[in-house]
Amino acid sequence: MFKWVYFFGEGKAEGNGTQKELLGGKGAGLAEMTNLGIPVPPGFTITTDVCTYYYANGQAYPPELKDQVGKSLAEVERIMGRKFGDPANPLLFSVRSGARASMPGMMDTVLNLGLNDATVVGLAKATGNERFAWDSYRRFVAMYGDVVLGLKPEKKTDDDPFDVLLDQVKHETGAKYDTDLTTGDLKKLVRLFKEEIKKRLGVQFPEEVHEQLWGAIGAVFGSWMNDRAIAYRKLYDIPGDWGTAVNVQTMVFGNRGETSGTGVGFTRDPALGDNRMTGEFLINAQGEDVVAGIRTPRPIAQLESILPEAFGQLVTIQNRLESHFRDMQDFEFTIEDKKLWMLQTRTGKRHPFAAARMAVDMETEGLITEKEAVLRPDADGIAAFLSPIFDQTAKAAAVREGRIIAKGLPAGPGGASGRVTFNAADAEAWANKGEKVLLVRKFTSPEDIRGMNAAQGILTAMGGMTSHAALVARQMGKVCIVGCGELDIDYEKAQMVVGDKVVKEGDWLSIDGFTAEVILGQLPTRPSEVVQVLSGELNAEDSRNYQQFTKLMNWADKHRKIQVWTNADTPGQAEMAVKLGAEGIGLCRTEHMFFEGERIHYVRRMILSETKEDREKALAYLFPMQKEDFAGIFKAMNGRPVTVRLLDPPLHEFLPSREALKPEVFEEKVKAVAEELKVSPAEIEARIEALHENNPMLGHRGCRLGVTYPEIYEMQIKAIVEAACDVAAAGIPVRPEIMIPIVATHQEMKIFADMTRRIADEVIAKARAKRKVHYLVGTMIELPRACVVADQIAKYAEFFSFGTNDLTQTTCGISRDDVRGFLGEYVNREIYGNDPFQRIDREGVGELMKMAVKKGRKARRKIQIGICGEHGGEPNSVEFCHQIGLNYVSCSPFRVPVARLAAAQAALKG
Numbered sequence: 001m002f003k004w005v006y007f008f009g010e011g012k013a014e015g016n017g018t019q020k021e022l023l024g025g026k027g028a029g030l031a032e033m034t035n036l037g038i039p040v041p042p043g044f045t046i047t048t049d050v051c052t053y054y055y056a057n058g059q060a061y062p063p064e065l066k067d068q069v070g071k072s073l074a075e076v077e078r079i080m081g082r083k084f085g086d087p088a089n090p091l092l093f094s095v096r097s098g099a100r101a102s103m104p105g106m107m108d109t110v111l112n113l114g115l116n117d118a119t120v121v122g123l124a125k126a127t128g129n130e131r132f133a134w135d136s137y138r139r140f141v142a143m144y145g146d147v148v149l150g151l152k153p154e155k156k157t158d159d160d161p162f163d164v165l166l167d168q169v170k171h172e173t174g175a176k177y178d179t180d181l182t183t184g185d186l187k188k189l190v191r192l193f194k195e196e197i198k199k200r201l202g203v204q205f206p207e208e209v210h211e212q213l214w215g216a217i218g219a220v221f222g223s224w225m226n227d228r229a230i231a232y233r234k235l236y237d238i239p240g241d242w243g244t245a246v247n248v249q250t251m252v253f254g255n256r257g258e259t260s261g262t263g264v265g266f267t268r269d270p271a272l273g274d275n276r277m278t279g280e281f282l283i284n285a286q287g288e289d290v291v292a293g294i295r296t297p298r299p300i301a302q303l304e305s306i307l308p309e310a311f312g313q314l315v316t317i318q319n320r321l322e323s324h325f326r327d328m329q330d331f332e333f334t335i336e337d338k339k340l341w342m343l344q345t346r347t348g349k350r351h352p353f354a355a356a357r358m359a360v361d362m363e364t365e366g367l368i369t370e371k372e373a374v375l376r377p378d379a380d381g382i383a384a385f386l387s388p389i390f391d392q393t394a395k396a397a398a399v400r401e402g403r404i405i406a407k408g409l410p411a412g413p414g415g416a417s418g419r420v421t422f423n424a425a426d427a428e429a430w431a432n433k434g435e436k437v438l439l440v441r442k443f444t445s446p447e448d449i450r451g452m453n454a455a456q457g458i459l460t461a462m463g464g465m466t467s468h469a470a471l472v473a474r475q476m477g478k479v480c481i482v483g484c485g486e487l488d489i490d491y492e493k494a495q496m497v498v499g500d501k502v503v504k505e506g507d508w509l510s511i512d513g514f515t516a517e518v519i520l521g522q523l524p525t526r527p528s529e530v531v532q533v534l535s536g537e538l539n540a541e542d543s544r545n546y547q548q549f550t551k552l553m554n555w556a557d558k559h560r561k562i563q564v565w566t567n568a569d570t571p572g573q574a575e576m577a578v579k580l581g582a583e584g585i586g587l588c589r590t591e592h593m594f595f596e597g598e599r600i601h602y603v604r605r606m607i608l609s610e611t612k613e614d615r616e617k618a619l620a621y622l623f624p625m626q627k628e629d630f631a632g633i634f635k636a637m638n639g640r641p642v643t644v645r646l647l648d649p650p651l652h653e654f655l656p657s658r659e660a661l662k663p664e665v666f667e668e669k670v671k672a673v674a675e676e677l678k679v680s681p682a683e684i685e686a687r688i689e690a691l692h693e694n695n696p697m698l699g700h701r702g703c704r705l706g707v708t709y710p711e712i713y714e715m716q717i718k719a720i721v722e723a724a725c726d727v728a729a730a731g732i733p734v735r736p737e738i739m740i741p742i743v744a745t746h747q748e749m750k751i752f753a754d755m756t757r758r759i760a761d762e763v764i765a766k767a768r769a770k771r772k773v774h775y776l777v778g779t780m781i782e783l784p785r786a787c788v789v790a791d792q793i794a795k796y797a798e799f800f801s802f803g804t805n806d807l808t809q810t811t812c813g814i815s816r817d818d819v820r821g822f823l824g825e826y827v828n829r830e831i832y833g834n835d836p837f838q839r840i841d842r843e844g845v846g847e848l849m850k851m852a853v854k855k856g857r858k859a860r861r862k863i864q865i866g867i868c869g870e871h872g873g874e875p876n877s878v879e880f881c882h883q884i885g886l887n888y889v890s891c892s893p894f895r896v897p898v899a900r901l902a903a904a905q906a907a908l909k910g
């Protein structure tokens with residue numbers, strides 16, 4: 001017969017710790033603890049198979065279930081010497097959910113099940129504590145009424161109906177805490193609760209204990225599909241078909257007086273990773289009191305002086321659990337009249353920062369192997385080592401004071417505080433005066449780059465995780481929140497309205513890039529220790545964080561197969577990236593250099609030029625500046641490959657935008673540019689008009705600019721190669737790689753390969769350097785057509801670099817700048833499993849990438865292939881790149897450690 005129910009008790013369980021899939025995390029933990037001889041109240045687990053069956057069969061149970069539950073229940077009764085529903089000495093149960101992966105607080109629980117008007121009297125007699133019996137009963141009626149019968153607040157703003165009654169009785173009797181209520185008060189509450197259930201739901205609270213039990217089991221299975229649980233699964237990639245188990249377990253009571261209590265703990269510190277037991281407890285309380293926050297629990301260490309024996313036992317058990325499970329455990333316990341019972345153990349959730357530190361410690365302690373240590377931490381979380389941090393006490397105070405005013409998407413981790421500025425020029429000017437500023441914009445564009453760099457952090461109302469603000473912020477290692485729709489920004493009034501709060505220019509604001517929370521006022525921050533060591537402000541020997549970080553990174557490098565490069569536009573970024581382990585530059589976006597200093601002036605002159613000669617004159621001014629930029633980067637990279645992409649964005653991005661600006665601001669900017677260039681505003685407007693495109697992302701950009709204005713690309717190629725020759729002449733090795741954007745056809749590639757070779761070979765010949773400069777010319781793969789004809793393109797291209805931002809945009813036909821309206825819903829409804837701009841869409845974009853790799857390698861066996869879209873720093877995408885055999889991934893400097901770890905994990909997973 002198929003087994004749906006697994007018993008545990010008296011030192012022996014039918015299941016064990018390996019059966020998480022079948023028994024859920026909690027059930028497997030209870031079984032394993034029972035088998036280890038740890039004190040666990042007896043009970044049984046109804047498997048996740050039942051949940052699957054339940055949903056596949058119109059919410060009906062397998063026919064054998066009743067019988068199997070009955071048998072296990074009888075076994076518990078035998079061990080406990082008490083009977084379920086016995087008015088003289090009743091046995092009570094807890095009924096809890098337990099999925100394969102823990103989903104804290106997302107599903108339902110019922111405690112004290114088996115109480116009714118008769119058994120409550122028996123419980124009072126058996127325990128000699130009438131108040132306790134009635135306290136348990138009122139809790140049960142409220143929980144059952146809520147969870148099983150569904151008596152909940154009707155509106156979001158309503159209070160819990162049972163809490164309203166509780167408060168009412170407390171008020172009438174003058175009780176401050178729940179513990180001040182007398183037996184009489186509790187009896188009254190039970191009556192009021194039942195009346196409320198009858199009045200509001202039209203049903204009677206069930207007195208029959210088996211009816212209670214099946215009601216609770218059904219409610220727990222039902223809660224697998226509640227909104228909270230669904231949302232949580234979405235967030236953590238937990239499949240909907242896993243289902244939950246239900247654990248029915250003998251109740252033990254922490255609310256039996258001063259020698260009883262209950263608590264939760266971790267075998268290590270889950271926030272910081274230190275190896276010490278942490279947690280909290282309450283005396284004379286039941287589990288939900290600790291979580292509900294009605295009473296403030298006490299730190300677990302204080303238990304030692306109150307109940308020393310139970311505490312000693314707890315310390316021994318938690319050590320045993322950690323060494324048995326070889327990972328940090330999160331446990332729950334109850335002490336009933338000085339006797340310790342363990343109610344749960346599971347692998348504890350931890351801050352990513354703590355995860356990495358713990359993994360390194362555990363390897364050192366010999367608890368886990370080096371490979372396990374590399375595999376354990378979430379690769380994404382390693383970025384936490386690099387982010388500036390908020391002082392946690394100050395943050396907690398801000399939460400208490402209600403200063404969190406909005407939430408967006410966490411685009412750049414860390415904490416930043418500054419005075420609000422609503423435009424990039426102000427941000428820069430204020431920062432130059434020594435102010436700390438936050439740049440708050442509806443969205444950002446390349447012209448904001450200097451303001452972004454000057455700001456402590458960036459906050460935008462619009463845009464997703466690959467919006468300009470997000471990718472530039474990550475590249476700069478800035479704290480950033482994007483897509484914070486609650487901000488109603490008014491540039492003109494220089495203020496934003498958030499709910500009922502008004503934030504004006506100059507006000508202090510803080511953003512937490514870990515949690516995407518926007519906080520009123522200033523919070524103190526500190527650079528991370530790792531960054532302090534890398535920038536020479538702190539000695540490596542004085543920073544345990546740095547040592548642990550480096551150890552983990554070195555292990556990762558031993559195992560990974562794919563190289564990690566970086567996207568960097570300046571020598572400073574390049575240097576930091578190398579310190580963080582970058583082995584090359586996979587993308588240097590030259591357009592950002594065009595905004596530096598007085599360059600924008602010459603860029604605009606070039607754009608306004610009517611003739612090739614005029615254009616060349618303007619370019620001649622830009623040439624030495626570009627050359628200097630490239631020389632700086634080559635020096636910083638010291639012989640590592642440097643991939644420079646020729647100009648990519650459409651030219652109108654360098655002129656004021658009619659769409660993005662208010663009419664008066666637009667006029668003003670046009671006037672300023674006209675004055676600067678000594679032409680009439682009408683001329684500027686005419687040029688803007690002429691450059692206007694309906695769909696600029698698919699318009700006159702990328703190598704199409706090089707086709708129509710070859711002199712721009714010629715200038716850039718010459719600047720790159722001359723810089724390389726100069727740096728080589730100074731004895732520093734160089735490896736320039738010239739990259740052509742938005743190539744769709746092999747004809748385009750041929751034009752630019754020829755152009756590059758013609759100019760580069762001439763420059764190199766002239767330079768007559770001792771060591772000849774070698775360069776590569778290749779292309780970005782950003783269009784589906786380029787993937788399909790990759791073999792033809794590879795005849796002329798020595799390398800490919802997947803520009804997956806554009807490749808995703810063009811493959812899915814979704815504009816990367818216009819995803820806000822629908823992509824959220826698409827992901828929620830699983831039309832796309834994930835945001836394809838964050839994680840490579842393997843089925844679509846990924847297949848095209850595979851095709852390009854295959855075709856490219858067929859035509860040119862040793863072609864170097866990498867990726868430089870934002871996906872290059874996203875662990876799941878890094879894994880995919882490893883699997884399809886790319887040579888490198890390239891990502892923003894502060895993502896380099898993430899990619900190193902993700903690449904090692906991909907290699908170890910095989």
Ligand code: PEP
Binds near residue numbers: 589802868869
């Ligand atoms: C890309 O398209 O993936 C890319 C790296 O280029 P950009 O983001 O600058 O368009």
Ligand code: MG
Binds near residue numbers: 782803806
């Ligand atoms: Mg691109």
